[in-house]
Amino acid sequence: MAVHRQPGTVLTDHAFAVPLDHDAPDGEQIEVYAREVVAAGRQDDRLPWLLYLQGGPGGRSPRPLGRDGWLTRALDDYRVLLLDQRGTGRSTPASRQTLPGRGDAAAQARYLAHFRADSIIRDCEVIRRRLLGADGRWSVLGQSFGGFCAVTYLSFAPEGLREVLITGGLPGLRSSAEEVYRAAYPRIERKNLGHYARYPEDVGTVREIVRHLNDGKIALPGGGRLTPEAFQSLGAMLGSADGSHTLHYLIEDAFVPGLSVPVLSDSFLSEVQTHLSFAGNPLYAVLHEAIYGQRSVSPGGTDWAADRVRREFPQFDAAGAAAQDRPVLFTGETIHPWMFATDPALAPLHETAELLAHRGQWPDLYRPERLARNEVPVAAAIYHDDMYVDTADSLATARAVQNLRTWVTDEYEHDGLRVSGGRVLDRLVRLVRGES
Template sequence: MAVHRQPGTVLTDHTFTVPLDHGAPDGEQIEIYAREVVAPGREHDRLPWLLYLQGGPGGRSPRPLGADGWLPRALQDYRVLLLDQRGTGRSSPASRQTLPARGDAAAQADYLAHFRADSIVRDCEVIRRGLVGEDERWSVLGQSFGGFCAITYLSFAAEGLREVLITGGLPGLRSSADDVYRAAYPRIEHKNLAHYERYPDDIQVVREIVRLLDGSEAALPGGGRLTPEAFQSLGLMLGSGNGSHTLHYLIEDAFVPGQSRPVLSDSFLSEVQGHLSFAGNPLYAVLHEATYGQRSVSPDGTGWAAERVRGSFPQFEARGRLAGEEPVLFTGETIHPWMFTTDPALSPLRETAELLARREQWPDLYDPAQLARNEVPVAAAIYHDDMYVDTADSLATARTVRNLRTWVTDEYEHDGLRVSGGQVLDRLVRMVRGEI
């Protein structure tokens, strides 16, 4: 095991072997990577473990740069394990570069069907028993999709849990993908209107960008294509604390000054490329809607729900907005089939994604009956104006999970854990201990 030291932290690499399919434990095995983090001088202390489950799906665990973000608060009480969930980071990564070795698109889809929250939780249990001990419980901190995983954990393997902390990640237990997006588009529209109220000059610039792209899509430096729909998807950033400001600064540098006709600047296209490419987390696109698939809720699968539901919200049709004077609306956390034609990191996975969208009878991810009798202490931060996770769904779930306490706040957006300097984590720790 490699050990590294950074200011304020001691980092230890761990690699584990787990079954691809936990229903066939003697079958194919994959590797899972995790990074242990502990405060200097406490390497040999008997500290409780805190497993961190990252948002996503498809997001690797954070790469710490010393004691930054929420880590200093966590390291006061815990030995932290930053898990690269299966298929991400250093855990048997799944991408356009690795998946062809599985075979054709059907084989790839069958493989990726094992990369949802239920399999991640079973991985965690293998790791817990090997690292912490068969009879030792650990704590879990779940951010966003990591919170979804934590609720799956409570549903099917609560015996491994000491306490659970969730930030922006209480899912709707009975919400289909269609339900999720029918609730999401109005929230996204609200975030757009708030952005344009803050930066009214962006209204005209965005219209000019869309008009230009409607006439001739632009080539991105990484080989992708910038279409009006792709440009709209930059609205994903509107759900973070500084996302509106970041989007504004991007928009204000869109055009090369002093030209006889509108020309998109290289700096703009380069920055857009960084925001739009799924090269670093392809599973986010490939498996996003599958995270909502449950046979008891939507036995027919997800079927590109975000694209289908968008038809009920014509205000998001960019070209239609150009015909009038209303601002063009950005979209948000929505995945669409066209992304698998405009992004080179996704285009080889187009057929695989199509098969996953058509896949039926996804296993259930939550057990409401078990959650109703839950005995593990749970504390959850619910962000009142969260663009990514529906507040009504989160509150409904909170009411059905026994032993769960909520903190509803509009002080932070969805990224509150990361940007609060440990304050969000500190409050949840004190809540789960009954100190507040």
């Protein structure tokens, strides 16, 4: 195990062999990586463990730079384990570079069917037993999709949990993918209107960009294509604390000044490439809708729900808005089939993604009857107008899970844990302990 020191912290690498399919424990094994973080000088103390489950799907755990961010608060009380969920980071990878080794698209889809929350929490149980022993319990902090995983954990293996802290990640227990996106598009529209009220000059510039993109094929530096729909998907950043400002600065530098004809600047295209490419987290695109698949809710599969539901909201038609001098609305955390044609990192996975979109009979991820009898203390931050997770769904789930306390706030957006300097985590710790 490699051990490193950073300002105020000691980091230890861990690697665990786990079954690809936990129902076949003697079958193929994959590796799951995790990084232990403890406050300097406390590495020999008997501290309780805090497992961190990252948002996503497909997101690796944070890479700390010493005692920073929410770790500042966590390391006061805990020994933290930052998990690279299966397929991400330093765990056995799943990407366009590795998946062809599994075989054809059907074989790849069968493989990736083992990369949802139900498999992730069974990985966690293997790791818990190896680090803490069979009877040891640890705390879990779940951000966004990590919160979804935490609710799955409460549903299937609560005996391993001491307490659960959730930020922006209480899922609808019985919500289909269609229902999730039908509720999402109006929230996304509100975020757009808020952005344009803040930066009214962006209305005209965005229309001009869309008209320019309609006129021809614009290549991105990484080889992808910038279409009006791809440009609209930059709106995914509108749900974060600084996303609107970041989007504005991107838009204001879109065109090269001083030319007789409009030309999109290299700096603009380079930054757009950074935001749109799924090279760093392909599982986010490939498995995003699968996180809502449950046989008792949608036995036929998800079937590109975000793309189908978008047709119910014609105000998101970019070409129509530009032609009629209406504000062009950005989209949000939605995945569409065309992304697998415009992004080189996803193109080799197009057929695999199609098979997963049409895959039915996904196992259920939550047990409402067990959650109704939950005895593990849970505290959850619910962000008042969260663009990514429906507030109504979160509140309904909060009512359905026994022993769960909520903190509903409009002080932060979805990334409150990241930007609050430990304040969100501190509030949840005090809440779960009954101190607040």
